[in-house]
Amino acid sequence: xxxxxxxxxxxxxxxxxxxxxxxxxxxxxxxxxxxxxxxxxxxxxxxxxxxxxxxxxxxxxxxxxxxxxxxxxxxxxxxxxxxxxxxxxxxxxxxxxxxxxxxxxxxxxxxxxxxxxxxxxxxxxxxxxxxxxxxxxxxxxxxxxxxxxxxxxxxxxxxxxxxxxxxxxxxxxxxxxxxxxxxxxxxxxxxxxxxxxxxxxxxxxxxxxxxxxxxxxxxxxxxxxxxxxxxxxxxxxxxxxxxxxxxxxxxxxxxxxxxxxxxxxxxxxxxxxxxxxxxxxxxxxxxxxxxxxxxxxxxxxxxxxxxxxxxxxxxxxxxxxxxxxxxxxxxxxxxxxxxxxxxxxxxxxxxxxxxxxxxxxxxxxxxxxxxxxxxxxxxxxxxxxxxxxxxxxxxxxxxxxxxxxxxxxxxxxxxxxxxxxxxxxxxxxxxxxxxxxxxxxxxxxxxxxxxxxxxxxxxxxxxxxxxxxxxxxxx
Amino acid sequence: xxxxxxxxxxxxxxxxxxxxxxxxxxxxxxxxxxxxxxxxxxxxxxxxxxxxxxxxxxxxxxxxxxxxxxxxxxxxxxxxxxxxxxxxxxxxxxxxxxxxxxxxxxxxxxxxxxxxxxxxxxxxxxxxxxxxxxxxxxxxxxxxxxxxxxxxxxxxxxxxxxxxxxxxxxxxxxxxxxxxxxxxxxxxxxxxxxxxxxx
Ligand SMILES: [Zn+2]
Numbered sequence: 001x002x003x004x005x006x007x008x009x010x011x012x013x014x015x016x017x018x019x020x021x022x023x024x025x026x027x028x029x030x031x032x033x034x035x036x037x038x039x040x041x042x043x044x045x046x047x048x049x050x051x052x053x054x055x056x057x058x059x060x061x062x063x064x065x066x067x068x069x070x071x072x073x074x075x076x077x078x079x080x081x082x083x084x085x086x087x088x089x090x091x092x093x094x095x096x097x098x099x100x101x102x103x104x105x106x107x108x109x110x111x112x113x114x115x116x117x118x119x120x121x122x123x124x125x126x127x128x129x130x131x132x133x134x135x136x137x138x139x140x141x142x143x144x145x146x147x148x149x150x151x152x153x154x155x156x157x158x159x160x161x162x163x164x165x166x167x168x169x170x171x172x173x174x175x176x177x178x179x180x181x182x183x184x185x186x187x188x189x190x191x192x193x194x195x196x197x198x199x200x201x202x203x204x205x206x207x208x209x210x211x212x213x214x215x216x217x218x219x220x221x222x223x224x225x226x227x228x229x230x231x232x233x234x235x236x237x238x239x240x241x242x243x244x245x246x247x248x249x250x251x252x253x254x255x256x257x258x259x260x261x262x263x264x265x266x267x268x269x270x271x272x273x274x275x276x277x278x279x280x281x282x283x284x285x286x287x288x289x290x291x292x293x294x295x296x297x298x299x300x301x302x303x304x305x306x307x308x309x310x311x312x313x314x315x316x317x318x319x320x321x322x323x324x325x326x327x328x329x330x331x332x333x334x335x336x337x338x339x340x341x342x343x344x345x346x347x348x349x350x351x352x353x354x355x356x357x358x359x360x361x362x363x364x365x366x367x368x369x370x371x372x373x374x375x376x377x378x379x380x381x382x383x384x385x386x387x388x389x390x391x392x393x394x395x396x397x398x399x400x401x402x403x404x405x406x407x408x409x410x411x412x413x414x415x416x417x418x419x420x421x422x423x424x425x426x427x428x429x430x431x432x433x434x435x436x437x438x439x440x441x442x443x444x445x446x447x448x449x450x451x452x453x454x455x456x457x458x459x460x461x462x463x464x465x466x467x468x469x470x471x472x473x474x475x
Numbered sequence: 476x477x478x479x480x481x482x483x484x485x486x487x488x489x490x491x492x493x494x495x496x497x498x499x500x501x502x503x504x505x506x507x508x509x510x511x512x513x514x515x516x517x518x519x520x521x522x523x524x525x526x527x528x529x530x531x532x533x534x535x536x537x538x539x540x541x542x543x544x545x546x547x548x549x550x551x552x553x554x555x556x557x558x559x560x561x562x563x564x565x566x567x568x569x570x571x572x573x574x575x576x577x578x579x580x581x582x583x584x585x586x587x588x589x590x591x592x593x594x595x596x597x598x599x600x601x602x603x604x605x606x607x608x609x610x611x612x613x614x615x616x617x618x619x620x621x622x623x624x625x626x627x628x629x630x631x632x633x634x635x636x637x638x639x640x641x642x643x644x645x646x647x648x649x650x651x652x653x654x655x656x657x658x659x660x661x662x663x664x665x666x667x668x669x670x671x672x673x674x
Contacts, residue, residue, distance in 0.1 A: 001572070003557075033509070033517050077521055142602030152534065153565050154626055156652045158611045159602030164626065167615050171594035174636055222596045270565050270615065270626045297636065304594050304615065304624070 002275035011319040012261055014118035019248035019255035020463060021124070021241045022059075023404035024048030027427040028205045028236035028392035031134035037081070038088035040237040041130055044397075045089060048239055051413075052252040059241065060089075062251060064122035066096035069109030069129030069396035073100075074144055075136055085130070102148050103336065104262075105129060106238065106399025107450025107459030111260040113242050123247045128239035129396035141233075148453055150268045165454055166222040168269060168304040169341045173224050175297040175305060176356055177341075184224060186359045187340040188215035191228045191389055193368060194337060198386025200436050202424045203401075206232045206390050215340075229340040231388035238400035240407075256410055257464040257473070258403075259321045263312025265302070267456045274300045278308075278315050280351040282325040287354050295356050307342075307455035310349035317447075317460035318351070322472030326351050327366070327380050329470055330462075331443040332409055334402035336451035337387040350449060350460065352380065369438050377441060384409065384438040399450030399459060406446035406463045414439040444468035485526045494528060501525040536579055537566040541656050542649035544673060546586050546642055548621060549577035562621045582618055586642045587674075589619035590658070595634035606654060614658060616640060627653070630669050632660040647671040 001008075024047030026040040042056075049059040068082035078084065082098035101108040106129045113127035133141055143159040154164050177183035192210055199207035210228065218228040241251075248255035266272050277288055292299045302308045314326075323329045333352070337343035347358035365371035366379040385391045385405040392401060408414045415437040417423070424431040444465040451458045464473065485500035504522035511517050531538055540547040548564035556573035562580060563571075570577050595614045601607070612629040630643065639661040648671055649655045657672065665674065 034511065077523065137603075139601075139603040142600070143604050144602075146602050150565075151529075152531065152538075153653055156606070156654050157613065157626065157628055158598060158607055159605045160598060160600055160611070161602075162600065163596060163598040163611060163613045166596040166598065167594045167613055167626070170596050171636070174594075220599070222598045268565060268626065269624070271563075271567075271571075271623055273561075273622045 002273050004278075009315075012316050014114075014259075014320075015120055016118060017245055018114045018117045018242050018258050019245060019466075020258045020403065020407055021243050021248050021251045021255050022048045022051045023238065023240040023400065023407050024051060025203050025238040025397070025401055025404050026236045027203055028234045028394055028401075030205060030233065030235070032132075032235050033134070037076075037130055037132050037237070038085055040235070041085050041089060041128060041239075044128065044237040044239045045126075048241055054251075060091065062124040062243065062247065063091065063126045063241070064094065064124050065113075065116050066091055066094055066126045066128070067099055067109045067112040067116070068096060069099045069105040069127065069400065071100050071102055071105045071131060071395040072133065072144060074147065075133050075141070085128070089128075091126070101457035102452030103338065103393070103395055104399060104450040104452040104457035104459055105396040106401065107260070107448065107461060108262060108399070108457060109396070110240055110242070110258075110400060110403060110461060111262050111459050113240070114258055114260045117242050117244055120244075124241065124243040124251070126239060126241055127400060128237065129398075129400045130237035131394040131396045132235045133233055133395075134235050153268060153270065161453065162222055164269070165338075166225055168345075168454065169222075169225055169339060171297075171304040172341055172345055175295050177359070183359055184216070185212055186362050187224075187229060187344065188212040189362055190337065190340040190343050191215045194383050194387045194390040195228075196390070197369070197384050197438060198390025199432065200438055201386050201391055201418055202420070202427055202429060202431070203236075204386045204391040205234050206392075207386060208390070225339055225341065231338045231393045232391075234392035234394040236392055236394040236397055236401075238394075238397040238404055240400050240403050254411060255466070256407060257466050257469060259317055259462045259464075260459055261313050261316035261320060262457065262459045263309040263315070264457050265308040265455050267454070269304055269454050272302060272304070272308075275302075277301050277306075277355065278311055280311075280314060281318055281323070282351065283354065291356055298356065305345065306355060307346060307349045307451065307458060309455045309458035310346055310449060310451060310460070313449070313458045313460035314350045317462055320473075321462040321464060322470030323462065324472075326447065330380060330445050330447050332381045332384065332406065332440045332446045334385060334405055334446070334448040335382055335387065336398070336449050337383060337389050338393070338451065340389070343387075346449060346451065350447070369440060381440050384414070384440065399448065399461070402448035402450065403461055403463065406448055409440050409443045410446060410463055410465050412439065412443075445470070487528050496528075533568040534566055538651045538653075538655070541644050542646060542651060544583070544644040544646050545581060546583045546656065547579050548582045550580045551575065552578050563623055564618060564621050564625050565623065582621070583642070585620055586616075586618050590616050590640050590642065592629075592634050592636055592638045592640060593617045593624045594636060595629070597634070606650075614640065616658060628657055630657040630659050630672070631663055631667060641674065643668055643672040643674055645671050646673050
């Protein structure tokens with residue numbers, strides 16, 4: 001569709017407010033040759049219980065239905081892997097269902113759990129996700145990932161998803177980045193920031209202290225993208241527990257209001273048709289009246305440069321939560337930085353910057369916990385977890401990891417969890433001597449974007465401290 | 476893969492709405508154990524070698540067309556459709572708006588005259604089962620008069636945005652897959668075309 005009816009643009013309504021009660025994560029690594037997937041899932045659920053001083057058994061006693069995010073079951077040669085995990089978590093005979101939406105699987109899983117509680121069907125629901133891509137050789141893994149593209153029209157072309165994805169980066173690079181060295185450097189700064197933040201995260205797989213020069217010298221994957229521009233491939237698990245108001249306040253002292261909305265766009269970028277830009281609350285038609293003059297080649301929307309699914313997810317979610325301007329109304333974001341360039345693209349889709357101006361979010365220093373230009377707190381810090389580039393991309397768990405990280409930030413418990421030397425040790429790591437507290441001071445509201453591949457599915461999750469609800473928030 | 480298996484490789488045909496299968500569709504290799512350096516058992520390998528049987532359904536004319544040097548798209552001709560006249564390549568069976576079956580149209584001439592590269596990417600890597608030469612020059616081709624932008628690959632030259640290209644087709648020993656369609660820069664002489672391909 002390229003035009004939407006009133007019914008289709010209805011702002012999603014929840015029959016009652018839904019709260020995030022707790023969440024947890026396993027450690028993330030490229031491979032776990034000596035661990036089964038269920039061991040990672042049990043670790044995530046156990047951490048969620050510990051966060052609210054419950055035993056796993058006590059936490060489980062509240063759960064009524066279960067939503068499992070696991071994307072690539074063909075990697076494991078196991079259908080109904082969800083049922084395996086459900087049994088190992090000891091949650092039979094509760095109803096459960098598997099969710100698969102590519103890279104957005106984690107976010108979509110939470111979407112399902114939230115709707116179950118919002119409708120009244122369940123008072124408490126589990127959203128738990130995982131991924132394991134370490135059990136096939138890399139080239140076969142590339143083939144299996146490329147099966148997420150169209151198997152007749154795309155997969156036979158190289159069996160390599162990067163090829164289908166990177167054409168969009170090329171277009172953005174040339175039209176909006178104008179192929180400038182300065183833009184290339186801005187991309188590299190994101191990789192430096194996110195790997196640097198991951199260095200302070202015990203769960204993270206890819207923490208590194210690197211420089212812009214290191215990124216620019218790393219091997220070319222598909223020009224202008226280099227190895228250090230790309231996200232990680234990970235194994236691990238994450239979970240979130242959601243509940244209605246009464247149950248949530250019984251389970252913990254400070255549950256957080258949670259809103260989730262979703263959007264989609266064509267699986268094949270080839271099928272995208274030109275359309276009008278759906279506007280976010282702080283935009284008008286005037287915002288974009290001369291976009292193609294300022295950026296020749298940017299005539300088509302979304303063309304191959306915008307992610308309509310992300311735009312639609314925020315179109316709904318901002319209006320549900322009462323967000324007018326994300327830079328003013330939110331305190332931090334966890335974005336889906338699959339590649340440095342797609343991170344910049346998504347700043348525009350989600351309205352942190354208008355289309356065409358994404359780079360200024362980085363160049364202004366707004367995206368840092370501490371703005372390197374001013375030494376003061378950044379306006380809207382992005383990915384203090386390290387994101388997909390620094391922390392992990394264990395597909396089915398990614399969107400849930402992001403929400404766990406937002407939760408810790410809004411609870412003000414970032415240092416307690418990330419700075420715990422025992423936790424570092426339990427993962428076989430040593431807490432760095434120069435460990436830094438990346439707590440965003442006074443964080444009350446956050447946004448997480450969970451995104452699939454070329455933009456086929458995107459969810460926007462907003463977490464709000466209920467004492468700081470926005471005017472117009474629907475719960 | 477053994478020669479014997481190669482010769483007896485599974486093939487399928489259709490007779491009276493049923494698949495008729497001949498030959499070997501899978502090979503059963505025994506599994507092997509995985510140990511760590513200390514000799515502790517960590518797991519096992521599970522070899523799988525199998526063949527899928529896939530129907531193109533009403534998209535078959537597109538893939539058959541490539542083998543004959545014809546690029547087919549589809550067009551909505553429903554007079555009641557808000558987007559009547561829209562032309563789609565990738566070929567779609569039904570109109571995405573009105574869901575009426577679309578008409579097959581020949582886009583070969585339009586492609587030869589008007590196709591240009593909307594965006595591209597040169598990819599050094601590939602996945603298992605890839606049959607294309609590396610690096611793969613992915614191109615997204617816009618053909619005038621169509622609503623969409625086709626994904627394909629450039630066989631000769633270096634791609635750039637806006638570059639005019641013409642389609643070429645694997646008409647000798649076609650694979651009946653999307654790889655039978657490729658592109659070369661406008662003005663490429665016939666003598667330069669890759670083996671098996673023609674204009
Ligand atoms: Zn139609």
